[in-house]
Amino acid sequence: MVKIAIFGAAGRMGQAIIRCSRRLNDLQVVAAIESSQCPFLGKDAGIVAGTLDIGVPFSDNDREGASKAEVLIDFSFPSSSARHALLAAEFKKPIVIGITGLNNEEKNSLKKASAQTAVLWSPNMSLGVNILNAAVGQFAQKLADYDVEIVEMHHCRKKDAPSGTALRLAETIAAARGISLDNAAVYGRHGNTGERRPGQIGIHAVRGGDVVGDHTIIFSSEGERIELSHRASSRDGFAIGALRAAQWMVGKPAGFYDMSDVLGLK
Secondary structure: OEEEEEEOOOOHHHHHHHHHHOOOOOEEEEEEEOOOOOOOEOOEHHHHOOOOOOOOEEEOOHHHHHHHOOEEEEOOOHHHHHHHHHHHHHHOOOEEEOOOOOOHHHHHHHHHHOOOOEEEEOOOOOHHHHHHHHHHHHHHHHOOOOEEEEEEEEOOOOOOOOOHHHHHHHHHHHHHHOOOHHHHEEEOOOOOOOOOOOOOEEEEEEEOOOOOEEEEEEEEEOOEEEEEEEEEOOOHHHHHHHHHHHHHHOOOOOEEEOHHHHOOOO
């Protein structure tokens, strides 16, 4: 039985992880960590998440939570994730982080922690999205002269744009073509932009309603168009991916990992 602590446990993803953990017999939530301002402190995390009483109340004691668990899962906030990664390093506990919108300083904190413990960071925990990302690299390489555009849509409450997943897809395409994403990326278009230049990677963010996450990669040439799409209808796919990652992380040496390691795609 793998004991897990969830940081950001009262959020939408945290609650999905709590619910989905009940589907896996060899996982047990032993700590549900939230901020001191969380209105659910002291309440059972399972009941708040919409499942059965699991005997684990929400707590703001992150150190106690880390000490109880074998693996930590973080879906809090970028600044908190960086702090939790360093906490994981202190306790020598592996940590799975699914936060997007990290700045360079926060990413460096994760890499610093990975010198002391196993750190897995992925902007999208979905097994399907990560398989898609691997396929996109193959398409980008084999169709090197095709125009490529990425369109993503998320709910109206998402704060960062474009999504971390869209950026990861763009990075994969750029790497497959041996070009710099900084030089190739075009974030939306407005006004008299002129003709599309060869080699551009268009990235477009759409926001509205309660969309969990849609991503479409479009490869176009004279006479044909190929569209690769992933649409998430609930957060359960991301939650299951995070839990699979937590299982995989048990016993892993210190280092920096992502979902392609979990899926054997490297």
